[in-house]
Every structure is written in structure tokens, then in C-alpha cells.
Amino acid sequence: MNTLTDTLTVTFKLNSKPVALAVPPLTTLRSALREHLHLHATKAGCGQGGCGSCTVLVNGEPTLSCLLPVALVEGQEVTTLEGISSYGSLHPLQEAFYEHFAAQCGYCTSGMILTAKALLERNPHPSREEIAEALSGNMCRCTGYLPIVEAIEDAARKMEEGQ
Amino acid sequence: MTTTDFFIPCSVNEAVDLLSEHGEELVVMGGGTIMMYLVNEGRLFPRKVMSLRRSGMDEVRAVDGHVEIGAGVTIARIAQLDALSILAQAARILGGPAVRNMATIGGNLFAHAPYGDLGVPLLALDARIELRSKRGQRTIPLEQFFAGHPGGEYLAAELVTALHVPLPQGHGVYLKLGRRHANTPSVVAVAAQITLDDNNVCRAARIALGAASPRPMRAVRAEAALVGERLDDASITAAAEAAMSESDPATDALASAWYRRRMAGLYVRKALEQVAHARSGAQ
């Protein structure tokens, strides 16, 4: 039985490194990342689970961090945008988004890239329809989506070639 | 202040005990996609919260001609249950991919219209719902559950533990009209499960509607318009008109009641035409 009063301790793997936090019980993963750990790539777009800006990967699966109490990632693996490349180098998806102007205001970008990463890991050759379906929970108000889809297609090609 | 306790019970018995111990103060959370929305928007201030994520209600078992689905099974997993075709179809187009990873079938039953899509195919499949409390366990038809629960309850006396869904007979169709092709609540949703004999006469019909009333509903007059009749344009028209008359939709930001009522009729028609088409294709 797990009972946590007033502050809750949670231990999990964040971008491959162990992390331990003591936070108020209903703290969301989003708040834990942004306000307690000061990793700001994950964005607060709505708080309703509707926009996808807060998307992170939990055990590789796209998850809305604004709706997930951090207590529930105890012992799990969390990946944020900060974790997909090291300083000075770019993941092929980051490269492709940059080259294809797939980010304008940039607010949806973290969620988009992580969702795309999860997609390409389970489906390295997605069709345009499969890309659109995978991104159906991520909203963008600036680009009209096409540059984002093209960036993902390009990254998929480059990742295939790289292997 | 605000939240002082966050419980993560490891078994159903533990969960039931917590419910009994803390009563009205304890807010129950399935996947969190409904409750956390309200917390984030500053409309709900739960003192004690219980997450059912680790309580072990996440199994799917085939038992004697029906499927038993734990209330904690995620929508993403439901989307793969092809034996319950219309339920899987509904799950595949509910919310977005990340929502489906998190939301549970049990939690979805508490959503207010125009959300709560899964109740629609579950009604059409004659699902029964298993409820547990300190006093014991009971299993009732899902319709009865909807009648007694107006939706959005977090302070429950009983825990929803499983859905019992018979394997479907005949042809099933699920259709959803939203404002987008994906990640949208329903303007209206229709599930139809129809059994036809060799002469194309309808032997059994279940038609359920979503967002056409405060809770998912059975369109019993539409069903009655079909049973005993051949599935043809006349009976389909009668069923569609009956569905329109028995629905009681709300006006909200998504659609007006007027429009929802018309779409209920149109989508019942489309669903039944698909059944007829599938049937004639098979013959």
C-alpha cells in the first residue's frame, strides 16, 4: 500500500539518469519537470490533455504530462526533449525540423518531436497517413502541419540510411 | 493545503477498503484524463485522491462466450480487441494517441456527453458492469448503471471493476461524427449490432447513441422499428426517424441540439445501410 501525505517522494529514471523528488502529492509530471527540475522543453499549452504540448515519453509511450500525477512514474523511464540528444549534437528529427521550418513559434515542437520519435521507433517507414494519425493529439497553430510531416518523412529516411 | 493524500492501492481489495474508509473525501481516478483536467483548470480541489492504475484491474479474459475487461484497461488496448469489433473501432478514434495510452474504459463511463464514447458500443453489445464495495459485488446491465449515474462522479460508494461483454452476433457498425477527423468529442456517435436471418429479416437489433442525450442511450424505438422487419429502405427510414424522436441532445459549443438530433437520424441510417451493404456483399 502506498500512502503519501503532504509531500510525496518519487524516484524514476529521467533521460537515463536517476532522479528523486519530494513534491506535493498531486503534482503533475509536467509541473515536476518544469517547476521542480527546471527542464523547460516540455510546454504547458492547456492542462486539459487536448493540445499535446506537454507530451513526454513514459517507457517510450507518448504521455500527456499535464494529466499524469508524478507519483505514477515511480520506477518508470521518462524521456523529455532534453534527453534525445546531447549538447552540441542534434537528433535527426531535430535536424529535420530545423531544416524544414517545422517550428515557427516553437511551442508545439517538443511534443511533436517526441511523438514522432515514438512513431519512428515502432514504425520506421510511416506513410503520410500514419504520421498524421500519430500526430493527431498534437496541435500546431502556426505551420499548417505540412512542414512537420515533411520533416518527419525526411528524418525517417535519414535514420534508415544511418543504420 | 489542497491535496494531502495520494493513494495508489495495489489490489482491488485495497482500493475498496480505501473507498470505504475515506468515503466522500476520496476522489477516484482512472487514467486521470477527466479528473486532472478539472484540477488543472482550478475547478476541483480534491483533498484525497486514489489512483487505480496499479490496482490490478487491467486484464482482458475470454470467459464462456464473453470477454471480461478490467476497468483499468487502457483505451489503447481496447483498440486492439478485434473480437469486439465495434468497441475496438470506437476506441481507435477516441481522443488522440497519448489520451488512449492513459485513459481507461472504466473512467470513460463517467465522462459527461459529448465525451464518453465507449459507452455507446458497450450498450450495443449488451455489456454488463461489475461493481464492488465493502458490502459485496454485483453485476448489472450497463443501461442501469447509466440511469443511476449522471456522470462526473468522483465520490463513489462502489468501484467499477470490470465490464462483461458478450461476443457479438451478426453485423456491427460504429460511426462517430466530430468536428475534426480525430481528437474530437462527438457531435453524435452511433453503434449498431444487428442480427439478420437468411431472409434478411432482423432477428435482433441493438442501436446505441452517444452525445444524443446526457448519457449514452439505447435507441429502443429505433430497434423496435427493425425487429421482425426486412432490413430495407422502409425499415431503415423508420429506425432513423425513431432515433431522431427519442434522442434528447444538448446544445453546447460543439453543436446545437437541433443539429445533433438530425445527425442522430442520419447516422443511424448510415450505420444500417452499412449493415445492409455488408450483408449483401457477404451473400
Next chain:
Amino acid sequence: MKQLGIVGQSVRRTDGIGHVTGTTRYVDDVFYPNMLWLKMVRSPVARGIIHSVDTSQAEAFPGVAAVITARDVPNNWYTILGLIGIGPNDEPVLADSEVMYEGEPICAIVAESEEIACEAASLVRVEIEEQEPVLDLEYALSPQAPAIKKWGNNTYMYDGMDHRQVRFGNIEAAFAQADHIIEGSYQMSPIEHVPMETHVCVVNPEGDGRLTVHTNTQALYFSLDNTAIILKMPTHRLHFIGGTVGGGFGGKVDVITEPITCIAAMKTGRAVKWRWTREEEFRRSSTRAGAKIEFRDAVMNDGRIIGRKVRSLQDAGAYHRHSPYGLQKHMANVAGPYNIPNVWIDAYCVYTNRQPASAMRGFGVTEASFAVEVQMEKIARTIGIDSWEIRMVNAYRNGQMRAIRKVVEDATLVETIKAAADLVGYELPAHLRAMHSNDYTREDNDQSHGEGAPRHDR
């Protein structure tokens, strides 16, 4: 010819790497030690008289640092156009005696965490006597509607007139002469920008008495100047820091977060963050104005529009903000980019008890374009003329006088339409292909737009 460095090259965004690595800084990424969080208490009704505001339970709630009411605002008026000398003062920063739209800010709670601020805000008791709201444009203009503005009606007053006018030529003569009179009525609902980033503001009171203000406004100088006016503070005491805006689209041009956050920082002596929820962004932030636009056109059999009468209503919502200016732009464009010798426009900036409108992409002109072009289609179909032809016949040319008293120059409309036809593979007939923006002469015009029709009468 000099070697060019950038022109002709494809250049990546300077913030591109920051965006894809998550290192671009937005206002919500700004944190100060011991920072407080602000939540606004808002009107639950569209129109009413405030009888009392009881903040005692909120103030007593553990973790609440301060409560901000209208009394805390040195100059309690938000008048964005005041910066260019246009009034009147109409919108309070915090509602005091009345509320004019659902969601209007009444008082703010400042607390140790966002959760505490939310819960304390829910404990504020506001007693409001509800009044009948005005929620429809036509109703607002009718004598039955209550006057929601102190000067006794529901329109913005332009130098004593309740609407703006364009008068050009003789519209009645055009109607008398026309082969067809074609009417159309077009409506647009208010539109919310839905930027992915909501409004956020962080203010830190500095040791030297200045305020450092981080804001995602699109208009940093508007915000700085207006905040100084509201706080009755010299501008040199304000240090405004803008930067990356997570989507604006015209929705972040109001000075809607900075003044209150500044007051909260000054009252508590600590940094304060105010972050809008998505629901606030949808239902309380400014929208594009809803509009109703009616045309009555005098059209000849060959497709020439010889007269256009327009009645246009813009829904400013409860307060005018930028709308009087938007209406002006709207009005200058609502007859369309067409050469019409007789034009009559009446345009009203109407108040209703709805969330105030402000700018949004194309501000005022977008709705004009929509209405004009659908009306052009209606004309084309009614008189049996092709869509391309109706536009090319009427498109303005260089040297023609527009209804707003400006001579057309540098026109490329005809050429653009021809290029569009090429792009979609549509073969324009020879007589249309022969047209161009310099094919107008005064003599032609006098004959083609109605013999005997006086040109510049009132």
C-alpha cells in the same frame, strides 16, 4: 553587380535550434526565487451591478499573500487607443461597480502556489445583481435594447456620430440604372486565436524600485506605456522584457496581464507569475470581432458593378479596445478591390455584453474579404457570368478613383488573377487575357459607368 550574401539564399530561423532543442525561453520558463502565483476572480454573468465583493475567506486561506481589488489600481482604466489620443475611458482594469461581460476581471488572489491561488479564488463571494445582457448585433442597435454604455446607446461614437460613413457618387441613381439589384447578408462569428502558449506575465520588483516585467505581449511598447499610465508611474521605472511569443496572431496585443501582475509584485514585494489557463484563453481573452455585413449591389448585365451599398456591424464586445480602429480599416476595404463609381457604406462599431474583441490576422479586412468575395460569387451566379470575368471586369486599375478618395497606383490585381489562372491551369478567354492594370482611361470610364451618372455627388 555586387555579390549578394543573403538575398536569394534560404536562411534558417535564428531561433530554429532553440525551438528544436527546447532551449528557447518563453515567459512561462521564467522563475524567480520565492515567486508567487496569481489567479483572477471573474464575473460569472454577462452583465450586472456589483453589490459586494467578500474576499475575507480567500484572505484567510493559508498560503495567500495578497488580494488585489479595484482600489489597488492607481488609474483604473484600460484604454489602449488612449496612447494615440482616442478615448473614451470605458474599460476598468478591475471591475468596480458593474460587470459588462462574463469573465470580466474583478479581483486577484496572489498565493504561494497556483493550486492555493485557485482554491482561494473559488472562496471569493461576489454579489452581483444580474441585468439583461445584450448579446445580438441587431438587437443592440434596436430601440428595445438596454443601453449598456453611459452615453446612452450601444455604439462607439465617432465625433458625435454612431457610425462611420463612406459616400461616393450617387447610389440611388446607380440603383435606378441597374439591370439587377443583388443583395447578400454575411455573418462571421467571433474567432479565438488559440495560440499554443497562453497569456503569461512575470513581474519582479527590483531593489532600485524598478519593476522587471516579462510578458508575451506582441506589442511591448503598447504594454509598457499603458502600464505606466495605469500605475501612474514614470516609464523609466518599468523594464519590459519581451522575446519569443508562443503564437500571437493578434491575440496578445492587449495590455491585459502586466498592470495587475505589477501591482501584485509591488504589494507583496515578491516576484509574481500570472499564467492563463486554456479556458481563460478561449473564453476570456480577446477574439476577432464577430460581424454582420450586408450588401445591396447595382449590377449591369455585362457584370459591371455600378453601385454598392454596405451596412456593416462589428461586434466589439463589452469594451472597444482596438475595434474603432479595426472598423475604420474594415470600412476602407469592404467595397472590395473593385472599381465601383457609386458607393455608400455605413459601418457600426457595436457594443454587446460579450468578451471584448481585438485584433486578429487581417484585422477588419479579413471579414470584409470573405463577405465581398462570396457576394461576387452570388452576383456571378445570379446574372450568369463566369467567376473570373466578374472579378476582372470590376478589378480596379491604375488611375481610377476609389471610394475612399484615393487614386489607384501600382495596381497588380488583374495580373495576379491572370497568374492564378495559369497556376491552376485555367484557360482565360482572349478578352480577359488582354486586360491589364493600365488599360483604364478617363474617357472609357465616363462611358462605361453610366452615361449621365454624376461622379462625385454627395
